[in-house]
Amino acid sequence: MxxxxxxxxxxxxxxxxxxxxxxGLSLVTLYPVLHVVFASFSDPVEYMKHTGIMTxxxxxxxxxxxxxxxxxxxxxxxxxxxxxxxxxxxxxMALTVSFGYVLSRKNLYFNKFxxxxxxxxxxxxxxxxxTYLVVxxxxxxxxxxxxxxxxAISTFNLxxxxxxxxxxxxxxxxxxKVDGMKPLGILVKIMIPLTSPTIAVLVLYYAVHHWNTxxxxxxxxxxxxxxxxxLYLREILILNDQEDMLIAxxxxxxxxxxxxxxxxxxxxxxVPILVLYPFLQKYFTKGxxxxxxxx
Amino acid sequence: MKxxxxxxxxxxxxKSRLGAWFSMVGKDLRVNKSIYALxxxxxxxYIVFHYxxxxxxxxxxKEYSQKFGIMGxxxxxxxxxxxxxxxxxxxxxxxxxxLINFYELLYVFPLPILLxxxxxxxxxxxxxxxxxxxxxxPHFISSVVICGxxxxxxxxxxxxxxxxxxxxxxxxxxxxxxxxxxxxxxxSSDIWQGIGWSSIIYLAAITGIDMxxxxxxxxxxxxxxxxxxxxxLPGIAPTIVTMFIxxxxxMMTLGADKIILLYNPVIYETADVISxxxxxxxxxxxxxxxxxAVGLFNSVINCVLVFSAxxxxxxxxxxxxx
Numbered sequence: 050m051x052x053x054x055x056x057x058x059x060x061x062x063x064x065x066x067x068x069x070x071x072x073g074l075s076l077v078t079l080y081p082v083l084h085v086v087f088a089s090f091s092d093p094v095e096y097m098k099h100t101g102i103m104t105x106x107x108x109x110x111x112x113x114x115x116x117x118x119x120x121x122x123x124x125x126x127x128x129x130x131x132x133x134x135x136x137x138x139x140x141x142m143a144l145t146v147s148f149g150y151v152l153s154r155k156n157l158y159f160n161k162f163x164x165x166x167x168x169x170x171x172x173x174x175x176x177x178x179x180t181y182l183v184v185x186x187x188x189x190x191x192x193x194x195x196x197x198x199x200x201a202i203s204t205f206n207l208x209x210x211x212x213x214x215x216x217x218x219x220x221x222x223x224x225x226k227v228d229g230m231k232p233l234g235i236l237v238k239i240m241i242p243l244t245s246p247t248i249a250v251l252v253l254y255y256a257v258h259h260w261n262t263x264x265x266x267x268x269x270x271x272x273x274x275x276x277x278x279x280l281y282l283r284e285i286l287i288l289n290d291q292e293d294m295l296i297a298x299x300x301x302x303x304x305x306x307x308x309x310x311x312x313x314x315x316x317x318x319x320v321p322i323l324v325l326y327p328f329l330q331k332y333f334t335k336g337x338x339x340x341x342x343x344x
Numbered sequence: 345m346k347x348x349x350x351x352x353x354x355x356x357x358x359k360s361r362l363g364a365w366f367s368m369v370g371k372d373l374r375v376n377k378s379i380y381a382l383x384x385x386x387x388x389x390y391i392v393f394h395y396x397x398x399x400x401x402x403x404x405x406k407e408y409s410q411k412f413g414i415m416g417x418x419x420x421x422x423x424x425x426x427x428x429x430x431x432x433x434x435x436x437x438x439x440x441x442x443l444i445n446f447y448e449l450l451y452v453f454p455l456p457i458l459l460x461x462x463x464x465x466x467x468x469x470x471x472x473x474x475x476x477x478x479x480x481x482p483h484f485i486s487s488v489v490i491c492g493x494x495x496x497x498x499x500x501x502x503x504x505x506x507x508x509x510x511x512x513x514x515x516x517x518x519x520x521x522x523x524x525x526x527x528x529x530x531x532s533s534d535i536w537q538g539i540g541w542s543s544i545i546y547l548a549a550i551t552g553i554d555m556x557x558x559x560x561x562x563x564x565x566x567x568x569x570x571x572x573x574x575x576x577l578p579g580i581a582p583t584i585v586t587m588f589i590x591x592x593x594x595m596m597t598l599g600a601d602k603i604i605l606l607y608n609p610v611i612y613e614t615a616d617v618i619s620x621x622x623x624x625x626x627x628x629x630x631x632x633x634x635x636x637a638v639g640l641f642n643s644v645i646n647c648v649l650v651f652s653a654x655x656x657x658x659x660x661x662x663x664x665x666x
Contacts, residue, residue, distance in 0.1 A: 060568055067465055074459070075478040078536060081493060082481065084503060100506055148386030151379055158372040163383065166390060173647045175397025176639030177600070177619070178626040182403070182414060183396045201389050232379040261486040264601055268627055279488045286492025287605055301501070308496055315489050322484050330480065337544050 089113055089312035097305035113306075113313035123317065126278035129193075133277055134259040137197045141255040144202050146248070149210030150236050171204050184269060195269035196277070200258070206251050213247035214240055250336035253329065260322070282318055286311050404637035417633075424637035433621060437638075441617040445595045447531045453591055455539050457584060460546035461576060479540025491605035494533055495520065520608065526615045530606065545587065546580055553579035585660050593653035596646035618642050 084103055088096060092108025099107045117123060151157070152164055174180075180199065189195045217240055225235050241248065263279035270276060289307075373380065399414070404424055406417040428434050459479070466472040482490070497504040498519035505519055519525045557575050566574070600619040607615035616624075618638065626635025 057567075063568065064465070064467070067462055068471070071462060071466070071471075071475045074539075075475050078479050078482060078540070081497065081536070082485075084497075085493060097501065102503070144385050144389060147382040151383040151386070154379065157376055157379065158369060159380070163387065166387075166395075170390060170394040172650050173398065173643055174394060175399075175401045176636060176643050177622050178632050178636040178639055179397035179400030179403065179414075180393065181627065182400050182408075182632065183393065186413070187392070198389075199393050201393070202386060207386075232382065236382070257484075261488075263486075263488050264604075279486055282486075282488045282492060283605065286488065287495055304499075304501060308499070308501070311492060311496055315492060319485060319489055322486075326481065326484050327477070330477065333480075334544055337548075 085312045085315050088309055089316050091309060093302065093306040093309050096309060097301055110309075113309040114317070116310055117313045117317055122273075122276075122281045123278075123314075125274060126276060126281040126318075129275060130260060130278040132193065133196055134256050136193075137200075137259040138252060138255045140197060140201055141203070141206075142248070142252060145207050145210050145251060145255075146241065147236070148202065149207050150214055150232075150240060152207070152211045153214035167204060167207065181268060190269055191271050191275070193275060196262075196266050196275075199265060200262075203255070203258075206254060209247060210244075210251060213244040217243050246335070250332060253332055254336060278318055282314065285314055401636055401640050401643070403633050404640045406633055408633040408636070420633075424634045425641070427634055428638050428641070433616070436613065437616050437618045437621045440614060441596070441598055441619075444527055444530060444617065445598055447527055448534065448598075449588075449591060451531055452534045452538060453588065455535060456542035457546050457580070459539055460543040460550060460580075461572065463543065463547055464550045464576075476540065479543070481540070482537045483541035485537070487601050488605060490533060490537060491602060494529060494606065498525075498529065520606065521610050523611050523614045526607070526611050530602065530615075533602075542587075546583060549580040549583040550576060582660075586657060589653040589657045589660075593650045595649055596642050 080102075087103045087106045090106035090109055090111070090113075091099075091103075092106075092110040093112070095108040152160060152167070154160060175183075184190060184195055184199060189198065221239055221243075222235055225239055230238070261279065263277065263283055266275075266277050266280045267283070270280070403414055403417060405419055405421060406414075407420045407423075408414070408417045412418075463472055463475065466475070496502055499505065500517050505516060508514070508519065509516055516522060519529060553575065557579075558571055561571050561575060596618070598617055598619065600623060603615060603617055603620045604623060607620065619642065622635050622639045622642065625631045625638070
């Protein structure tokens with residue numbers, strides 16, 4: 050392509066405008082995050098007096114971080130979340146891979162029936178309350194299983210997995226059968242290695258889901274020792290605040306300090322994601338494409 | 345081949361046809377038993393966590409009490425539905441669900457398309473990557489943290505409250521206590537969180553367009569705007585249609601998460617939607633039958649929406665979503 054085509058004036062103007070517009074968008078997107086970072090390192094008294102945009106911490110204080118790190122809930126929350134992410138994702142993947150493999154086989158008489166059963170659940174569900182009653186009648190209320198089991202398979206991910214298995218050439222499987230391999234052997238030794246890009250993406254999807262989720266934990270858990278990090282955050286960031294907001298009992302200074310403590314909490318709870326994000330970004334981008342071609 | 349012969353009805357009539365079916369099924373199960381075994385955990389999962397609740401939804405027509413359980417509670421017909429549709433909440437939650445969805449389709453849906461087009465016009469690849477990295481970032485922050493940030497930003501000394509007071513000359517104390525701001529807060533935070541991430545798929549679609557089309561067009565003297573209108577937009581139209589249908593199919597699932605985090609009793613008038621109503625009535629006010637009835641209403645509408653979305657998608661783009 051000839052790159053030396055002379056650009057017309059309107060085109061040049063458009064390019065400048067475009068660059069500025071996207072710079073503006075980036076600033077607006079980034080500012081709330083920067084605000085949280087700056088405020089978390091600020092001095093409460095000076096932060097209270099500050100108005101307008103922040104370009105850096107006002108004053109400098111690590112008081113808020115000290116206070117947050119003194120709370121044992123943060124450590125319990127982190128531990129529980131890591132537990133839910135690891136154990137939950139392992140269960141998710143074991144079920145999704147094995148079930149997806151069976152559903153991808155063409156020569157099974159009952160496959161169509163099972164597939165209809167799976168797809169129907171995407172159209173119609175019992176809803177929140179009946180699911181809650183089922184979980185309660187299983188006797189797993191207030192245990193870690195209540196957080197992990199009800200979302201053990203995401204139908205969306207299951208279909209992506211099935212599509213990936215369908216893409217593996219049938220001849221490979223037949224050759225393995227001739228060599229006397231059992232289905233489980235074929236799955237582990239042939240299918241999984243050949244679909245590893247899709248598997249990586251699904252691991253990421255499930256893990257992020259476990260990291261972010263709070264609703265199930267909120268309705269199924271009473272024992273605060275089992276709370277995932279997000280549920281603690283909800284108490285610290287939102288529920289306490291709603292009380293304050295409705296009662297309006299705090300002085301301005303207390304409010305500033307509690308704001309700063311919240312910001313420090315946010316930073317401590319989000320740092321792992323922000324550190325991992327640049328490395329994981331390309332897998333997520335790939336994941337969107339995997340989802341898009343599931344057909 | 346063998347299978348086909350076996351399943352073809354024999355001349356002897358019905359009984360042997362059934363017999364043939366049984367022997368065929370028996371053989372299928374025998375030959376494939378180790379592969380069917382792999383499906384057992386998955387099948388159990390779907391029965392327990394999807395089909396038991398579907399049966400459990402019958403409590404919408406009962407007066408559920410924990411003592412009698414789902415099966416033993418007495419039938420009451422349509423009382424729970426009458427309570428909902430006759431009550432003061434039905435119109436409020438249905439209206440709010442529809443309105444928020446409408447604003448999402450109006451603002452949250454098209455902006456990523458625009459962003460993808462603008463990103464594609466950038467010549468400097470480094471700059472493009474920086475903008476992408478920044479705009480994708482909010483997608484990775486959990487909804488609890490996002491809502492926690494919003495709650496604080498719109499609180500009395502939050503910077504958004506300060507900004508709005510400066511612009512309007514009003515003296516709002518807390519924007520989440522003002523009915524008129526809830527939808528704006530909800531929708532704009534969705535834009536913030538999703539604009540970059542949702543643009544990825546459109547950007548990929550634009551990259552997939554044949555470059556020769558643009559070259560031919562510029563040789564014919566077509567300006568940028570005309571190329572955009574006649575090549576880029578038609579090129580990504582199937583993606584836009586698919587994403588639009590997907591969005592419509594998701595309409596009834598709106599809310600449980602972010603709305604429950606953000607709303608408070610003062611602004612229920614504009615903030616309460618169907619799913620948050622179901623959650624509050626069922627689990628906090630402990631009224632499971634009423635709540636299951638509202639949930640069933642929601643599920644039925646949802647089913648119709650997903651079904652039509654799939655149907656339209658198959659017509660338009662030749663592939664169904666599920």
